[in-house]
Amino acid sequence: MRVFGTSGFRGYVDEKLSPLNVVKLALAFSSFLSGGRIAVGRDARLGNRVIHPAFVSGLLAGGSDVVDFGLTSTPALLHGMKGRSEGAAMITGSHTPPDIHGILLFRRDTAEIFGDEEREIEEIFVRERFQLASLDGLGKLEIGDALPSYREDVRREFPTLRGRIVLDAGHSPAVRDFLYVLDDLEIKVLNGEVRGDFPNRPPEPDQKSLELLGRIVRDESATFGLSLDGDGDRAIFVDEKGEVVPPDRLGILFALEEARSRGIRKVACPVNTTGAVEALREHGIEVIYTKVGPPAMAEAILRKGAGFAFEESGKYIWPENILYGDPVYATAKLLQVLDGRALSESLSWIPRRYTRKGAVPCPDHMKRRLLSEIEALIGSLGVLIRIDGVKVLLDDGSWMLFRPSGTEPVFRYHVDAPTEERALQLERKALSLIRSAGKAAGLENLN
Numbered sequence: 001m002r003v004f005g006t007s008g009f010r011g012y013v014d015e016k017l018s019p020l021n022v023v024k025l026a027l028a029f030s031s032f033l034s035g036g037r038i039a040v041g042r043d044a045r046l047g048n049r050v051i052h053p054a055f056v057s058g059l060l061a062g063g064s065d066v067v068d069f070g071l072t073s074t075p076a077l078l079h080g081m082k083g084r085s086e087g088a089a090m091i092t093g094s095h096t097p098p099d100i101h102g103i104l105l106f107r108r109d110t111a112e113i114f115g116d117e118e119r120e121i122e123e124i125f126v127r128e129r130f131q132l133a134s135l136d137g138l139g140k141l142e143i144g145d146a147l148p149s150y151r152e153d154v155r156r157e158f159p160t161l162r163g164r165i166v167l168d169a170g171h172s173p174a175v176r177d178f179l180y181v182l183d184d185l186e187i188k189v190l191n192g193e194v195r196g197d198f199p200n201r202p203p204e205p206d207q208k209s210l211e212l213l214g215r216i217v218r219d220e221s222a223t224f225g226l227s228l229d230g231d232g233d234r235a236i237f238v239d240e241k242g243e244v245v246p247p248d249r250l251g252i253l254f255a256l257e258e259a260r261s262r263g264i265r266k267v268a269c270p271v272n273t274t275g276a277v278e279a280l281r282e283h284g285i286e287v288i289y290t291k292v293g294p295p296a297m298a299e300a301i302l303r304k305g306a307g308f309a310f311e312e313s314g315k316y317i318w319p320e321n322i323l324y325g326d327p328v329y330a331t332a333k334l335l336q337v338l339d340g341r342a343l344s345e346s347l348s349w350i351p352r353r354y355t356r357k358g359a360v361p362c363p364d365h366m367k368r369r370l371l372s373e374i375e376a377l378i379g380s381l382g383v384l385i386r387i388d389g390v391k392v393l394l395d396d397g398s399w400m401l402f403r404p405s406g407t408e409p410v411f412r413y414h415v416d417a418p419t420e421e422r423a424l425q426l427e428r429k430a431l432s433l434i435r436s437a438g439k440a441a442g443l444e445n446l447n
Helices: 019-033 048-061 074-081 115-127 147-157 174-181 207-220 247-262 275-283 294-304 327-338 343-347 364-378 420-441
Strands: 009-011 037-042 065-071 087-091 101-107 141-143 164-168 186-190 224-228 235-238 266-270 286-290 308-311 315-317 354-361 383-385 390-393 399-404 410-417
Touching: 019 037, 019 048, 019 087, 019 101, 019 115, 037 048, 037 074, 048 065, 048 087, 048 101, 065 074, 074 087, 074 101, 074 147, 074 174, 074 327, 147 174, 147 327, 164 207, 174 186, 174 327, 186 207, 207 224, 207 235, 224 327, 235 247, 235 327, 247 266, 247 275, 247 308, 247 315, 247 327, 247 343, 266 275, 266 294, 275 286, 286 294, 294 308, 294 315, 315 327, 327 343, 354 420, 364 390, 364 399, 364 410, 364 420, 399 420, 410 420
Parallel strands: 037 065, 037 087, 065 141, 164 186, 164 224, 266 286, 266 308
Antiparallel strands: 009 101, 087 101, 224 235, 308 315, 354 410, 383 390, 390 399, 399 410
8 A cells, every 4th residue: 555645644544544544644653753842733634633643542552742732724733733743644635535534644844745755654654663652652642722822922023913804714723823823813704613524615716716715805905815725734825806816926936035035045945836837037037947736845955955935726935934835824925925016917027827737537556547637648748857756848839747646546737838729729639648547557537
């Protein structure tokens, strides 16, 4: 069994995330860290009533002391553990459908564990080379509250803030973060009831919910609005006109502010970032492309000197904060950058790109074969980049990216073009290529 995907250990409670596998992963993580203090948090998903106690028990059995932050967002957990723990684990399915659960593992510096660390933990897991504590060496359990540390960290940099925002919390525990940490803002909350069945909208913001958010932002004359995912580490913003802001465009705005205020010269972003990011080079900023996911972005910060990182899913990473997405910090930073100006105006100079993306069902064991067949089909279309999946650069500056999901049993495509018409054309082409490759790989009905 493959243990880790793009980000964490994910699956169904009655399959990959069975109680036995959860305990084994906890023992492997405890053994990897050789005990020490480990912070744990969870989102509201229904299966966490089983996963959470099983994981905590595994850590204690391995001799690790546990500070349990309970129901919390991922960024709150990381602020709570920062400088106080050897590592952390967030039990969450993040943006995936409600029946998919997961466990994210973090280093003491708040970065999600890197690939080489994943492989080491995976070997302990598979070979069951656990360090089991004796009765008098079992770990101790304490209950923690992450919000005071979160507030202290953010308000140290942003002591005063003004603005009116609309927050679609998406039933995420992160609603508490905003109301506690940014308590001097006027915040109108949508979907603020923390529920693991996500009754009003899916864990990942969808078009319908974003349209509603946009209308309310306009009606309320708000500074801007934002919509969160299930564990509160992704944020999709809408401007004062109610228009959705592509995260890449906002990432460019943040990057330029970091260059101006802190003198950074390198920015990291995944290979699925739009071509608009190339505008940063005109401002003397090097763009470091990475694999998709926070671990690769954090690794580019720590090992390649990137001063800021962002991805098109709505994660923004400032190294001086935490090495993960943090919508509360991003909101405070955006209010500071705007300084009373309209968000739409501040973004107007950035080149507009048009993207289309989607996914088709694909069993995990067939993903590698499907990718190989796709690569064979697109080899003559343009320059191929194999940082994550396979990306083909086309003559007009457009591109198509094909990659197996590391979090769900699907195969993803992503296209980027200078016009909407071209993006739609490339989406049709991408789907056609997937269907043809699927037939060659023995997969039927890929739609």
